[in-house]
Amino acid sequence: MGFFIEVLVGGLMAGVLYSLVALGFVLIFKASGVFNFAQGAMVLFAALSFVRLLDILKDTFAPMLLSLAITIAIMIVLAIAIERLVLRPLVNQPGISLFMATLGIAYFLDGFGQAIWGSDIYTLDVGIPKDPVLLFESVFEGGVLLSTEDMVAALVAGVLVAVLALFFQRTRIGRALRAVADDHQAAQSVGIPLNYIWVIVWTVAGLVALVAGIIWGSKLGVQFSLSLIALKALPVLILGGFESVLGAIVGGLIIGAGEKLSEVYLGPYIGGGIENWFAYVLALFFLLFRPQGLFGEKHIDRV
Amino acid sequence: MTAVRSLGEPILSMDSISLSFGGVKALTDISLHVRKHEILAIIGPNGAGKSSLLNVINGVYHPSSGSVTYKGATRSQMRPHEAASQGIARTFQNIALFKGMTVLDNIMTGRTLKMHAGFFWQCIYVGKARDEEIRHRRKVEEIIDFLQIESIRKTPVGRLPYGLQKRVELGRALAAEPELLLLDEPMAGMNIEEKEDMSRFILDINDEFGTTIVLIEHDMGVVMDLSDRVVVLDYGRKIGDGTPDEIRGNQEVIDAYLGVAH
Ligand SMILES: Nc1ncnc2c1ncn2[C@@H]1O[C@H](COP(=O)(O)OP(=O)(O)O)[C@@H](O)[C@H]1O
Ligand SMILES: [Mg+2]
Numbered sequence: 001m002g003f004f005i006e007v008l009v010g011g012l013m014a015g016v017l018y019s020l021v022a023l024g025f026v027l028i029f030k031a032s033g034v035f036n037f038a039q040g041a042m043v044l045f046a047a048l049s050f051v052r053l054l055d056i057l058k059d060t061f062a063p064m065l066l067s068l069a070i071t072i073a074i075m076i077v078l079a080i081a082i083e084r085l086v087l088r089p090l091v092n093q094p095g096i097s098l099f100m101a102t103l104g105i106a107y108f109l110d111g112f113g114q115a116i117w118g119s120d121i122y123t124l125d126v127g128i129p130k131d132p133v134l135l136f137e138s139v140f141e142g143g144v145l146l147s148t149e150d151m152v153a154a155l156v157a158g159v160l161v162a163v164l165a166l167f168f169q170r171t172r173i174g175r176a177l178r179a180v181a182d183d184h185q186a187a188q189s190v191g192i193p194l195n196y197i198w199v200i201v202w203t204v205a206g207l208v209a210l211v212a213g214i215i216w217g218s219k220l221g222v223q224f225s226l227s228l229i230a231l232k233a234l235p236v237l238i239l240g241g242f243e244s245v246l247g248a249i250v251g252g253l254i255i256g257a258g259e260k261l262s263e264v265y266l267g268p269y270i271g272g273g274i275e276n277w278f279a280y281v282l283a284l285f286f287l288l289f290r291p292q293g294l295f296g297e298k299h300i301d302r303v
Numbered sequence: 304m305t306a307v308r309s310l311g312e313p314i315l316s317m318d319s320i321s322l323s324f325g326g327v328k329a330l331t332d333i334s335l336h337v338r339k340h341e342i343l344a345i346i347g348p349n350g351a352g353k354s355s356l357l358n359v360i361n362g363v364y365h366p367s368s369g370s371v372t373y374k375g376a377t378r379s380q381m382r383p384h385e386a387a388s389q390g391i392a393r394t395f396q397n398i399a400l401f402k403g404m405t406v407l408d409n410i411m412t413g414r415t416l417k418m419h420a421g422f423f424w425q426c427i428y429v430g431k432a433r434d435e436e437i438r439h440r441r442k443v444e445e446i447i448d449f450l451q452i453e454s455i456r457k458t459p460v461g462r463l464p465y466g467l468q469k470r471v472e473l474g475r476a477l478a479a480e481p482e483l484l485l486l487d488e489p490m491a492g493m494n495i496e497e498k499e500d501m502s503r504f505i506l507d508i509n510d511e512f513g514t515t516i517v518l519i520e521h522d523m524g525v526v527m528d529l530s531d532r533v534v535v536l537d538y539g540r541k542i543g544d545g546t547p548d549e550i551r552g553n554q555e556v557i558d559a560y561l562g563v564a565h
Contacts, residue, residue: 172418179401179412186399189361190475191387191416
């Protein structure tokens with residue numbers, strides 16, 4: 001039992017990160033109808049900027065805070081630049097054009113990031129203790145061994161999601177974001193400037209990418225493969241529904257837990273490596289039987 | 304008839320507005336005035352260009368030629384959120400509410416331009432942002448009272464019947480405290496009782512707040528009762544402009560409605 005819980009919790013922790021990346025996708029998709037292929041590249045770019053700034057600023061009084069502040073500023077500038085140079089000129093163009101444009105952004109960010117920050121693997125140490133802790137010794141035989149790093153990561157991600165949820169529910173800008181997600185035309189007619197909302201959404205997506213990048217980067221090192229996290233977010237979105245924030249979170253958790261559990265419990269029978277394809281097969285089943293995802297709404301075309 | 308009410312200067316003038324979509328001429332050389340505090344009805348057969356006219360006024364469509372003068376400033380085009388910030392609010396022919404949000408939240412979005420707390424304060428939701436939220440909430444509750452929709456305050460609008468959705472959309476427009484209110488078929492698809500309620504709201508808004516109203520409506524009874532002036536469109540051209548009585552006797556208008564060959 002203790003072991004099962006260890007595997008489950010380990011999976012959920014990985015799932016939290018998938019959720020974060022998927023959340024970035026959902027925010028942008030809802031607000032601008034754009035499928036942002038560059039979300040993964042944003043994770044890499046944010047993490048690279050952060051880790052390199054940390055190195056440059058290591059002799060200052062607060063390297064961590066300074067690097068964080070500057071990286072946040074970079075992500076805001078990036079959001080503004082994307083709105084000005086890519087979204088605004090393409091407004092009212094078909095979704096596929098915008099999607100292609102985000103492909104361009106992804107390649108640009110990957111290349112540009114490595115050009116200015118270098119393309120080595122950088123270790124990122126943000127001071128989270130790495131030792132595992134033993135919990136529930138009195139409850140289960142042998143207790144449950146959990147990594148502190150994972151728990152901190154899950155906590156940070158959880159707090160971020162809670163803060164975002166509050167922000168969306170309680171504030172004028174949050175309400176404006178939801179309004180834009182529902183109906184562009186009506187949102188503009190009540191005086192919500194779309195351009196401004198897009199900048200905010202891309203900024204928020206950039207911050208989410210930064211958090212995911214820092215957490216993941218401190219686990220695996222900051223390297224090109226971070227950019228591929230986006231590929232894991234895809235099945236999460238299919239599971240959760242492209243337009244559902246809750247779906248992104250739950251979908252990420254299910255896939256995280258599912259892949260670890262199947263690896264450990266099914267691996268011995270059908271061979272290892274399930275972890276690598278579990279998410280995609282699950283997504284395929286969803287596409288067949290519930291294409292709108294867990295929380296998506298079923299659309300029926302008017303004829 | 305409400306014609307005794309004295310009407311002011313033009314608040315909005317359109318000068319030779321034309322608009323086309325590909326080969327379709329939606330509006331051809333339209334000029335008209337909207338006077339302060341009046342209720343102006345726009346009528347005409349389907350496809351006449353009525354909605355397009357409203358869309359030009361609040362900047363959803365940009366005319367291919369002509370200009371619009373609003374409150375003394377002449378522009379060849381405007382963007383919707385600029386129109387909103389200049390005191391123009393509207394409803395849409397096909398209800399455009401935020402379906403996932405509650406009635407209260409929908410009407411709150413109407414206050415967008417009246418709220419100023421900065422991004423930072425909103426993030427931490429203290430002090431100014433919180434006071435502001437509460438103050439505007441009070442105003443929104445007044446509108447909810449006015450429109451008699453207290454019982455559905457917390458209902459997501461997607462679940463409401465059509466007639467009530469129209470009312471909520473009016474509430475959202477009212478929340479902006481507009482000077483000029485554009486209503487695109489506010490009573491379409493309503494039963495008689497709902498139409499009477501809506502008519503009363505429109506008259507009250509005009510009376511109590513002095514709001515200038517431009518409305519598109521098909522029900523001639525309603526148009527004759529509500530409006531100070533009527534503009535008639537047909538195939539994108541203006542074929543009539545006058546008091547309801549004048550319009551009733553206009554031969555060209557009668558022909559357009561009876562479908563006489565052009
Ligand atoms: N966005 C649009 N794209 C193409 N054609 C349009 C558009 N909006 C209106 N039209 C056309 O313009 C004409 C006038 O339409 P509209 O203003 O909606 O008329 P009404 O509201 O009087 O029924 C119609 O022929 C309609 O098909
Ligand atoms: Mg119309």
